[in-house]
Amino acid sequence: MEMTGAEITIRCLQEEGVEYLFGYPGGAVLHIYDALFQQDKVKHILVRHEQAAVHAADGYARSSDKVGVALVTSGPGLTNAVTGIATAYLDSIPMVVISGQVPTFAIGEDAFQEVDAVGITRPCVKHNFLVKDVKDIASTIKKAFYLAKSGRPGPVLVDIPKDVSGQKTEFVYPASVNIRSYHPQGRGDSAQIRHAAQLMLEAKRPMIYAGGGVVLSDSSAQLTDLVRLLGFPCTNTLMGLGGFPANDKQFVGMLGMHGTYEANMAMQHCDVLVAIGARFDDRVIGNVEHFAQVPRKIIHIDIDPSSIAKRVKVDVPIVGDLKLVLTELLEVLRASRQKPDAAEMAAWWKQVDEWRVTGGGLRYKNSSEIIKPQFVIETLHKLTGGDAFVTSDVGQHQMWAAQYYKFNHPRRWINSGGLGTMGFGLPAAMGVQLKHPGETVACVTGEGSIQMNIQELSTCKQYHLPIKVLSLNNGYLGMVRQWQEFFHGNRFSESYMDALPDFVKVAEAYGHIGMRIDKPADVEPAMKEAFSRKNDLVFMDFRTDSTENVFPMVPGGKGLSEVVLAEDL
Amino acid sequence: MRHIISLLMENEAGALSRVAGLFSARGYNIESLTVAPTEDATLSRMTIVTSGSDAVIEQINKQLNKLVDVVSVMDLSEGEHIERELMLLKLRAEGEAREELKRLTDIFRGRILDVSDHTYTIELTGSRVKLDSFIDAIGRDLILETVRTGASGIGRGNRILKL
Numbered sequence: 001m002e003m004t005g006a007e008i009t010i011r012c013l014q015e016e017g018v019e020y021l022f023g024y025p026g027g028a029v030l031h032i033y034d035a036l037f038q039q040d041k042v043k044h045i046l047v048r049h050e051q052a053a054v055h056a057a058d059g060y061a062r063s064s065d066k067v068g069v070a071l072v073t074s075g076p077g078l079t080n081a082v083t084g085i086a087t088a089y090l091d092s093i094p095m096v097v098i099s100g101q102v103p104t105f106a107i108g109e110d111a112f113q114e115v116d117a118v119g120i121t122r123p124c125v126k127h128n129f130l131v132k133d134v135k136d137i138a139s140t141i142k143k144a145f146y147l148a149k150s151g152r153p154g155p156v157l158v159d160i161p162k163d164v165s166g167q168k169t170e171f172v173y174p175a176s177v178n179i180r181s182y183h184p185q186g187r188g189d190s191a192q193i194r195h196a197a198q199l200m201l202e203a204k205r206p207m208i209y210a211g212g213g214v215v216l217s218d219s220s221a222q223l224t225d226l227v228r229l230l231g232f233p234c235t236n237t238l239m240g241l242g243g244f245p246a247n248d249k250q251f252v253g254m255l256g257m258h259g260t261y262e263a264n265m266a267m268q269h270c271d272v273l274v275a276i277g278a279r280f281d282d283r284v285i286g287n288v289e290h291f292a293q294v295p296r297k298i299i300h301i302d303i304d305p306s307s308i309a310k311r312v313k314v315d316v317p318i319v320g321d322l323k324l325v326l327t328e329l330l331e332v333l334r335a336s337r338q339k340p341d342a343a344e345m346a347a348w349w350k351q352v353d354e355w356r357v358t359g360g361g362l363r364y365k366n367s368s369e370i371i372k373p374q375f376v377i378e379t380l381h382k383l384t385g386g387d388a389f390v391t392s393d394v395g396q397h398q399m400w401a402a403q404y405y406k407f408n409h410p411r412r413w414i415n416s417g418g419l420g421t422m423g424f425g426l427p428a429a430m431g432v433q434l435k436h437p438g439e440t441v442a443c444v445t446g447e448g449s450i451q452m453n454i455q456e457l458s459t460c461k462q463y464h465l466p467i468k469v470l471s472l473n474n475g476y477l478g479m480v481r482q483w484q485e486f487f488h489g490n491r492f493s494e495s496y497m498d499a500l501p502d503f504v505k506v507a508e509a510y511g512h513i514g515m516r517i518d519k520p521a522d523v524e525p526a527m528k529e530a531f532s533r534k535n536d537l538v539f540m541d542f543r544t545d546s547t548e549n550v551f552p553m554v555p556g557g558k559g560l561s562e563v564v565l566a567e568d569l
Numbered sequence: 570m571r572h573i574i575s576l577l578m579e580n581e582a583g584a585l586s587r588v589a590g591l592f593s594a595r596g597y598n599i600e601s602l603t604v605a606p607t608e609d610a611t612l613s614r615m616t617i618v619t620s621g622s623d624a625v626i627e628q629i630n631k632q633l634n635k636l637v638d639v640v641s642v643m644d645l646s647e648g649e650h651i652e653r654e655l656m657l658l659k660l661r662a663e664g665e666a667r668e669e670l671k672r673l674t675d676i677f678r679g680r681i682l683d684v685s686d687h688t689y690t691i692e693l694t695g696s697r698v699k700l701d702s703f704i705d706a707i708g709r710d711l712i713l714e715t716v717r718t719g720a721s722g723i724g725r726g727n728r729i730l731k732l
Contacts, residue, residue, distance in 0.1 A: 118583055123594050127637040130583070147637065180732070181579060181640040306631035309624065 005134040005165040006031035009098065012141040014041045015173045018069050020060060020434055021045070022053040026073025027113060028100025031165040045434065045463060048455040050077050052427035054084020054097060055453070059428030060435045061093050062414045063389055065218055067148050068095045068431065074102055075113030078159075079120065083421060085155050086124035090418025091239060092216060094153035096144045103163035104132055117159040126154030134167040139174050146177040151184025152304040153216055185303060188320030188328065196274070196299045196316045197332040203272035203297075204344040205351075206232045209255065211284075212239030212417065213277015213302060213322055220244065220410040222326035223276060229333060230340055233352050235263040237278050239417040242407035247386070252352060253362070256284040257554050258399045261359020264552075264560040266352050268294055275300045277322050280311040281418075288312065290559025301325050359552065360565065362403050371520050373397060373472045373544040377404035379524050380442060380470060383531060388440040389414065389432045393425035393449030396478035399550045401444040423452030426469065430456060433465045440468070440531065447473040447500055447541075457510035460537050468530050469539045471503060474546040482549045486564075507539035516541045571600070571620045573645040573652060573722040575730055576633060580606050580613040584638040588615065591636065597621065597629055601654075601719025612640065612732065616722045618697075640732060649725035655692070656700045657682075659714035660707060662689040670707070677703045688713065696720075 003011065009032055013021060022045045025033045036044055047053040050072045057068030068088075072081045078099045088095045102111040118130045127147050129140045137160065144156040200206060208230075214223050220243050227234045227250055234244050235255040244251055253260030255267050267273070267285070273296050278284070285291045288311055299316040300308045308317045318325055364374045377400050380388070386406050391414040392398040398415055407413045414432055416424040429443040450471050460467055472478075480495040507514030513536050517526045523542070530538035551566040578584050585604055592599050600618040607614045619629060626644065633642045645652075662670050667689070674681055674691050677699070683690035693703055697720060704712065724730065 119586070122583075122587060122590050179637065182637050304635070306628060306635050310628060 001171065002168040003171045004031060004035065004168050005137050005160065006035040008134070008137045008169070008171050009141065009160065009165065010035045010039060010042060011171055012138055012173060013069060014039070016067070016141075016145050018042050020431075021069050021071050022047055022056040022060075022431065023071030024050050024053055024073065024077060026077050026100065028074035028102060028162045029071060029077075029165070031162065032071065032098070032100065032160070044071075045430070045459065047427065047459050049453065050080035051084050051423065052430075052453050052456045052459065054081045054095070055087065055421075055424050055427035056431035057095055057097075058084060058088045058093050059391060059414050059431030061095055061431070062428070063411050063432040064435050067145055068093065070095070070097045072097065073100045073113065074117070075115045077113075078115055078117045082120060082124065085121055085157065087416050087419045087421045087424060088155040089124040089126070091212060091416065092153050093155065094148040095155040096141070096148050097155060097157045099157060099159050100165070101130065101159045101161040104161045105163070107161065117157065121157050124155075125157050128157035128159065130159045130161075131164055132161070134164050134169045137164070138172060142174045143177055143179060147179075147182070151182075185305075185319045186321050186324055188301065188318040188325035190328065192316055192318045193325060193328050194332055196318060197329055197336065199272050199297055199299060199316060200230060200274060201333070201336060201338045201340055203340065205269060205271040205348045206230070206274065206340070207266050207270035207272070208232050208234040208274045208276065209237070209267060209278055210234060210240045210243050210276040211237040211278025214240055214243035215410040217277065217303070217322040218410070219277070219322040219326055222323060222330065224248075225330055226326055226333075229330065231345055232340075233266050233349070235259070235267065237281070237284055237417075238402055238415070240278065241402060241413045242410040245408040246406035247408055252356075254402055255560075257286070257556075258403065258550050258552065259554075260362060261552055261563055261565065262352055262355040264554065264563055265355045265359070268560040270296055272297045272299070275302075276326070277302060279307045285312070285560060286554045286562075287557055287559045290562070293559070363566065364548070366520070367545070368520055371517065371523060371542055371544045373474070373542075373548055374400050374404050375520060376470060376472060376523055376542050376544065377401050377444065379527055380444070381405045383524070383527055384440055384442065388412065388442050389429075389436060391415065391425045391429040391432060391441070391443045393445040393452075394420045394422045395446050395449060396482065396548075396550050397444050397446045397449075397472040399479075400472070422449040425449060426453050426456045426467070429467045430459060430463070430465055433467055434463070442468045442470055444470050444472070446478060447471055447475065447503070448477045448497060454506065457507065457512060457537070457539075461511040464535070465537060466533070466535050467537050469537070471539065471541050472544045473500070473503070473541050474544045474548070475500065476546050479550070485549070486555070503539060503541040507537075512537040512539055514539045514541065516543065518543045570623075570626070571618065571646070572626050573650065573720060574617045574619060574629065574633065574642065575645050575722050576615050576617070576642045577607070577612050577640040577730060577732060578615060578636075579638045579640065580611050581638060584613065587636050587638055588617070588633065591632055592619075595628070595632065597625065601717075603719045603721050609732070616720055618720050641730060643724070643728075643730045645722045645724055648728055650722055650728065651725060652696050652720045652722045653694055654697055654700055654720045655694050655718045656703075657716040658691045658693065658707070658712060660689045660691065661687060661711045661713055663687055666711065670711070673703070673706055677706070679703070
């Protein structure tokens, strides 16, 4: 039977098992919206801004093992989506974005709402396509899903001109994909895996450093087995939180710029470092030269060869799917008669535990007068038992959430780590809540970030999404203020936001419940009430201490052991 | 160090811009870049001359391999290879210089393609070093126009980059 390109597009999404399509209509996608209207398998979520559509699809993908899907129109629809696409790209999130394009005959003529979508998105997608022939739609969408999900995941854009979505052809959905130029690695090299196992068994001061790749590849169980089998200390990156249970005694906390003292010191002073699905990002190891001062053997396991030896020299590179590599590594270790040297391990743990004491742990001075932001996160953790889905925006609140909410499971911590996109938290929470109806979804944000996509409160109303928004309102763009305090002589250039709205009224205007919390004693009762409202979105406006800073801190350009602790200032 | 990287990629619209975009986005050098379809019309062959430390060159190879449109990549400089570049030169050729220019062209095994009262247009093929030497020999004062294709490269003997 002949179908239009638009009908084919929607049929492809059905074939891929897409539950939700996050989008916003416009001229170039009218055919596709018409096809969408005439079916009920794929549910469309109408956002209020295209950026939010992409973040929602992103949150949906991060909290599940599925591909997030968004639909936007040409021109401004696409450019609005770019921030969301780049956010997904930097964090390797599987996603397919379908954009409308002006008709093929108008391309290149500066037509109304025309923009070179493939050109604009090229540096921030895994791959993209402009479909010029209706016969190619089905195979292109099949490829797009395959590319998005396989290998190192990432966003894929499919740009469909309006005339192409209107033309007809036979619908045939390909059963399989073969891209001759694309062969993601599966198993790792066995010899390298054995080499790695030997190094690990002989290590005196070993350290396991696991990143977002563990979460993305659903390898938490394998990682946890590995860490427990060997008895090594384990740290997670911001993206990897939940990949190893935070309540495990072998967990030394998050590392990096705002990581724990013990994690950073162990990272710096270990003799064998096992990097798993992590990429030695500048926010993670700080100054590369400083990091390289200490000789250590580095084993790096990653699906993407270009992540290996990009910033640091690696002794044992292993390219492959983490789940397969870790499984094989576990087999080799279990089969080995050798065990890590008990005396060396005891001495190393004694050192790590000393750092735990020296660093003083994550701490802040609580107050009965003014709400400390860390206290809000601790209360959130206490009331949700560490089992909530927590999304965040970007800034101080993000770091406090990462530090004080102890994630024991993967895919519960949803934040923009690579791009650092303010405005991510609320729309991402929408995607999470749709994927997990009935589960607690908390969006930790600030008064700055929330205003970058606050219009989505309207979407939440339309689709009855009972997200709990915890806004840590200190009247400042807190992380900017912190850097200005530390590095710019207290010159708080444009980091104070005057004329903030009454967020309670804003929430109410959108049909939700708003709460303003001023006193520390009210934090827990207010949160309890908010979480008891299972069917309502509750916006909690916590008025927090504007002078609070995030500690520990490794200043930009410094080495991991050049950390600033709370009492140093 | 200078490297010549050769690659096969899908002969599709936008493939060239993916490679060019990669180099500019990641701050890699491009000394020259040539591209044309192969005997298999679905494939283009590209030769990129670049330079950088070993670590940078390793990243360039990996990043090129990561592009979905790129079918295979070979760093020709890692082994025996042949490098050729075509240059077209328009020279001011007047009076006594005409004979001298013709002689030099012969020595470098170039060809005079076009002659006018005041100019010669010369074709010369060879390695970058040879073309540079020719320019030095002529002297910049006489050169009216220079057109160089950038290097094309191929492996020697059994070094073959093919699908």
